Amino acid sequence: MFQRILFPTDFSEPSMKAMESIRDLKAAGTLEVVMVHVIDQKDITMIASGGAGFLGSVPDVETEVQRRLREEIQNSIIDTRRQLEREGLRVHLRTPIGDPGKEIVKAADEENVSLIVIGSHGRSNLRDRLLGTVSEYVVKNAHQPVMVVKR
Incomplete structure (x- = not known):
């Protein structure tokens, strides 16, 4: 029924809990996962400015913090992909830049998925919502x- 699913992830705890549900869906016939990690345009602006926000100038060279963040994201993508592949799922990866909600909906349409599996909260993890x-x-x-998988 849900052979191809979309799994948006920011590698937060709720997002990783959603990945556990994907394992259950494998037993129900899921064959392929489109994993989406959206690089939030707002984060890029803040990181590129070295934390100075919109008031600072954008440096031409990558700072140590920027380099570590980029490597951390790459490692998280690789680790998550490998976990899904160990479950016997084919994994396709998308890492668009933009507004996370809009990019997830766009990816779901473009990839012709039959289900989106998403954590209830991401990195912001606002408990009152x-x-x-x-x-x-x-x-x-x-x-x-x-x-939607609850935390």
């Missing part, structure tokens, strides 16, 4: 069924 802003956007705007 029922859903995080990204998962809420996806639920409201996706053209596919969305499975």
Whole structure:
């Protein structure tokens, strides 16, 4: 029924909990996972400015913090992909830059997935909200069924 699913991840705890549900879906016939890690445009601006925000100038060279962050993201992508592949799933990776909610919905449409599996909250992890802003956007705007995994 859900042979090809979309798994948006920011590598937060709720996101990784959603990955556990994907393992269960494998037993129900899931064959392929499109893993999406959106690089938030707002984060790039902050990182590129070295933390100075919009008031600072963008440095021409990569800082140590920027380099470590880039390597951390690359390692997280590789580790998560390997975990899914060990489960016997084919994994396709997308790392768009932009607004996370919009990019997730766009990827789901372009990849022709039958289900989106998303964590209820991401890195911001605001406890006073029922859903995080990204998962809420996806639920409201996706053209596919969305499975929201609670933390």
